[in-house]
Amino acid sequence: MTDLxxxxxxxxxxxxxxALTLAENRDGALLAALDLAARPSPWRIGVTGPPGAGKSTLVSALVRQLRDQGAARLAVVAVDPSSPYSGGALLGDRLRMAEHTLDPGVYVRSMAARGHFGGLAAGCEDVCDLLALAGHDPVIVETVGVGQSEVEVAGVADTTLVVLTPSAGDSVQALKAGIMEVADVIAINKADRPGADRLEEDIKEGLDLRPHPAPGAAHWRPPIVRTVATQGQGIAELGQALAAHVAHLRGHNLLGAMASRRALARLDSLALEAIGAALKGDGALAQRFAALRARVAAGQATPRAAVAELLAGLDK
Ligand SMILES: Nc1nc2c(ncn2[C@@H]2O[C@H](COP(=O)(O)OP(=O)(O)O)[C@@H](O)[C@H]2O)c(=O)[nH]1
Ligand SMILES: [Mg+2]
Incomplete structure (x- = not known):
């Protein structure tokens, strides 16, 4: 594995x-070897927003822009957390990324995060680390924009791009799902369609509702950029807005703090994953758990009492 x-x-x-396949399958030997490698920390851009908003089209245009701006190697991870079998969205993403398949500086990878504790984060962190190790910078993570992953992507990114469109209901949906709170940069894509002005007003109102930063804390108000991804309009401005955000993070020394917050989140999800596995494994903990299960099944202990007993056993 060290050789790999x-x-x-x-x-x-x-x-x-x-290695990416092994990481996705949570191969212990691979992950242990990865832990030992010196890992660079590239700029990570998360992209989220409702399905069909044009995220993949926008990412594809952005990739071209970043390459032109001098990124030597960059990677795109398309995450589909809903199901490993929903090929539809990923197939579409593949097609939209097709223009980059001949570019050796661009690496595109689809990944299905299969219901780990900790959701998106557990597998995605390792995939990002491997891509970083291979020299990719930035690493862009796009979610399909369904459910929790929509917000969770912010947990693996330095800069979170939220993509919305003027079609009816999007802004309301965005406010509901809480993605306004994780946005660092907002793209109003499909600005060729009517309703962009109205959406921009709604977004501004949504941004006003965000919690105010603590006094003295570095303040960042997410810029709103209008784009037409299919025609490459607004892409240069979007690239500048994203670069301004990472410059803001660097300027206020926030990247280190974000990395340690990420490390803690990762610890939490890995600990939950490991404890879940230990309960189902064949070690001493699993045996004690099985005995407790039998007692709960027989009505000799309540679930709550059984858990208390399990934890009391751990304390010893
Ligand atoms: N009119 C218009 N259509 C767009 C624009 N950007 C993307 N689309 C189309 O919207 C559809 C969904 O795009 P896609 O990138 O797959 O969205 P995703 O699900 O958010 O990744 C595709 O048919 C795109 O061609 C745009 O700026 N204007
Ligand atoms: Mg997509």
């Missing part, structure tokens, strides 16, 4: 593909 990791670090794309 070295080959990833040397830029071997076949090794990278294999």
């Amino acid at each position: 990791i070295s080959r990833v670090a040397a830029g071997d794309t076949r090794a990278l593909a294999r």
Whole structure:
């Protein structure tokens, strides 16, 4: 495994593909070897917003823009957390990314986060680390924009781009789902359609509702950029808005703080994952748990009392 990791670090794309698959399958040996490697921390951009908002089209245009701005190697991860089998959205993303398949500086990967505790984060962090190790900067993570992942993507990103469209109901939906709170930059995509002015007003109102920063804390008001992804309109401005945000983070030394917050979130999700696995495994904890289950099933203990007993056993 150490050898595989070295080959990833040397830029071997076949090794990278294999390592990514192992990481997605939570291969213990691979993940342990990855932990030992010196991992660079590239700029991570998360992209979220309702399905069909044009995220993939926008990311594809943005990739071109970032390449032109001098990014030597960058990666796109398309996450579909809903199901490993919903090929539809990912297939569409593939098509929209097709223009980059001949560009050796762009690596595109689809990933299905399969219901771990901790949702999106658990597998996605490792995938991002592997892509970083292979020299990609930035790493862009796009979600399909359904359910929790819509907000969770902010937990793996330095800069979160929220994509909305003037079609009816989007702004309300965005406010409800809480994605306004995680937005660092907002794109009003499909600005070729009517209703962009109205949406911008709604977004501004939504931004006014965000909690005010603590006195003295660095304040960032998310810029709103209008884009027509299919025609490449507004992409340069979007690239500038995203770059301004990461410059803001660097200028206020916030990247380190975000990395440690991410490390803590990762600790939490890995701990939950490990405890869940330990309860189902064949170690001492699992045996004690099985005995407690039998007593609960027989009506000899309540679930609450059984959990208390399990934890009391851990304290010893
Ligand atoms: N009119 C218009 N259509 C767009 C624009 N951007 C994307 N689309 C179309 O919207 C559809 C969904 O785009 P896609 O990138 O797959 O959205 P995603 O689900 O958010 O990734 C596709 O048919 C795109 O061609 C835009 O700026 N204007
Ligand atoms: Mg998409």
